Amino acid sequence: MSLRFSLSSLPPFRRNAVLFLIPASRPLMAPTKVVAEYAKSGRSSCKSCSKAIAAGALRLGSSANDPRGFDLVRWFHVDCFPAESLALAAADEIVGFSSLKDHEKDALRKLEPSASSNQITEEVHKRCRGAYVKMEAKSSKKPKICIADEAGSEDLVEERPEGQKAGSHLSVNAKHNFLQMDFHISDTKDRYKDATLPPKWIAFRTIIFNEKEDGFHDSERIAAFDFDGCLVNTSVKRIGPDAWSLMYPSIPEKLQELYKGGYKLVIFTNESNIERWKNKRQQAVDSKIGRLENFIKCVKVPIQVFIACGLGKNKDGTDDPFRKPQPGMWKLMEEHFNSSIAVDMDQSFYVGDAAGRTNDHSDADIKFAKVVGLKFYVPEEFFGA
Numbered sequence: 001m002s003l004r005f006s007l008s009s010l011p012p013f014r015r016n017a018v019l020f021l022i023p024a025s026r027p028l029m030a031p032t033k034v035v036a037e038y039a040k041s042g043r044s045s046c047k048s049c050s051k052a053i054a055a056g057a058l059r060l061g062s063s064a065n066d067p068r069g070f071d072l073v074r075w076f077h078v079d080c081f082p083a084e085s086l087a088l089a090a091a092d093e094i095v096g097f098s099s100l101k102d103h104e105k106d107a108l109r110k111l112e113p114s115a116s117s118n119q120i121t122e123e124v125h126k127r128c129r130g131a132y133v134k135m136e137a138k139s140s141k142k143p144k145i146c147i148a149d150e151a152g153s154e155d156l157v158e159e160r161p162e163g164q165k166a167g168s169h170l171s172v173n174a175k176h177n178f179l180q181m182d183f184h185i186s187d188t189k190d191r192y193k194d195a196t197l198p199p200k201w202i203a204f205r206t207i208i209f210n211e212k213e214d215g216f217h218d219s220e221r222i223a224a225f226d227f228d229g230c231l232v233n234t235s236v237k238r239i240g241p242d243a244w245s246l247m248y249p250s251i252p253e254k255l256q257e258l259y260k261g262g263y264k265l266v267i268f269t270n271e272s273n274i275e276r277w278k279n280k281r282q283q284a285v286d287s288k289i290g291r292l293e294n295f296i297k298c299v300k301v302p303i304q305v306f307i308a309c310g311l312g313k314n315k316d317g318t319d320d321p322f323r324k325p326q327p328g329m330w331k332l333m334e335e336h337f338n339s340s341i342a343v344d345m346d347q348s349f350y351v352g353d354a355a356g357r358t359n360d361h362s363d364a365d366i367k368f369a370k371v372v373g374l375k376f377y378v379p380e381e382f383f384g385a
Contacts, residue, residue, distance in 0.1 A: 035061040035073060036108065037098040043220065044342045048080035059102050060094070073340045078104075083111040109341035139199045165376045192274060192309060195285040198293075206275070206310035207322045207329060208289070209337075216302035218339040219264035222374075223255075224330075226352035226365050232295055239283065241290020248383040252299040258300040264338070267292070267305045268329045268350075270364065274309040306333060324354075325367035349375040351382045 027113070041317050042055040051074060053059045060075040060081040091097060091108040100108070167208055183204070190196070192203040200211045228234045231251060232244040246252075269292075277284045288307060306329040312321030322328035334343055352365025355378050369376035 011275045030159050031110075032093045033063050035063050036094045036100060037061070039075075044075045046077045046080050048076050048082065049075045052075075053077060058100070060108075063095075065326065076106060077314060078111075081111065148295060192285060193281060195274070195281040197285065198289055201289060204332070205322065206308065206320055207332070208274070208285070208307040208309060209332075210292075210305045210316070212304075213302045216304065217264065218337075218341050219262055220341050220344040220347070221263045222266055222333075222338075222343055223258045223263040224266045224350040224374065225267055226324075227267050227292065228351075229353040229361075230351055230365075231267070232291065234250040234291070241287060241294055243287070244291045244295065246298070247379055250383050254383060255299045255301050255303075263299060265303040266333060267303055268308075268368070269305070270308045270324050272309065272311050272323075274307070275311055304333065304337065324364045325371060327368065327371050330368075330372045345373050349377060351377045351379055353379055 029103055037059060039053045039055050039057050039059050042052055044053045044059065045051065046053055046059075058078055059075050059076045060078055063073045091112055094108060097105065097108065167246070177231065188202040188204045191201060192208055194308035197203060197208065200213070201208060202211065225231055229247070233246055234244050239270050255265060269288075270289045271284070273284045274281060274288060292305050292307075296305075308320070308323040308324075308329055310323045312320055312323050314320055319326055320328075322332075350369040350372070352368070354360050354362045355376070356363030366376050
């Protein structure tokens with residue numbers, strides 16, 4: 001069941017304890033262990049208060065097994081760590097506990113919940129595993145969704161709009177204007193609606209993205225690009241996997257330099273024709289993905305690609321969270337497809353042609369960079385005229 005709400009509407013003591021409840025038919029990616037370490041740099045941020053964790057400071061991480069074969073770690077300040085909601089049983093079970101200083105060991109022991117708290121926490125987790133959803137019947141028959149805090153009490157969050165289907169859980173952090181999402185690999189498909197995707201391409205909600213290729217590496221430094229009008233020259237009058245040309249001859253060499261320099265290369269591109277061409281959707285999918293695959297072969301470096309297929313507005317009038325300038329594609333990459341590596345925003349950047357200039361078709365790219373927090377370049381500035 002899907003819900004959207006603002007964390008700022010919750011009392012401070014409950015913001016750390018929100019449990020997003022998922023349907024029982026989907027696997028729960030529950031934390032498997034708690035990790036303690038001294039922050040290697042000052043680039044990580046606390047998932048509770050959103051403030052930076054200073055280099056050398058003790059931090060606690062909730063590590064969960066991802067179905068794709070690696071661990072996802074969410075870091076917290078020690079004082080912000082939601083020990084009870086994450087079922088911390090004993091401090092000496094924390095990975096890395098034995099290497100800590102004595103006074104820090106004592107501080108972590110204070111996080112151990114009492115017996116009564118353990119009983120409450122277990123009850124909440126049982127509800128979560130069983131997809132605990134309480135609905136209040138009204139004359140309109142619109143269900144209301146409740147969430148449980150650490151004490152087991154419930155707060156009414158929001159009505160689910162009529163006709164909204166159960167799915168992944170999306171919410172908005174008002175402070176950062178960033179989309180928060182609960183992504184599960186089991187939610188992906190090898191088709192986008194009635195169109196079959198090529199091998200190594202999968203769909204999630206209104207986006208299509210490619211799986212990792214040989215030689216692909218995740219990184220704290222992200223070099224991100226728009227596709228049409230930035231990396232390649234295309235025309236709405238021409239379709240097909242070969243209907244493109246390089247925007248600038250320097251592009252292959254420039255991308256190869258970035259890759260060799262440790263950057264992860266990512267393309268974020270809007271392609272509403274995939275949604276709009278209902279009778280030719282397979283043709284639209286084959287054309288877009290074919291161009292991307294041929295471009296990647298041309299530049300000879302692995303690139304991660306995210307394609308937003310939505311029209312911009314959902315049927316209920318809300319913005320599609322994945323279509324630029326909305327930050328959904330970036331957040332999916334950052335939170336679920338970068339091997340839990342924190343992105344260095346100071347060294348990362350985005351290049352796009354839609355900068356709101358007189359002859360630009362829109363300002364979606366510059367707004368996308370702004371909402372994400374990336375440095376922005378237009379292609380002629382980055383690649384050279």
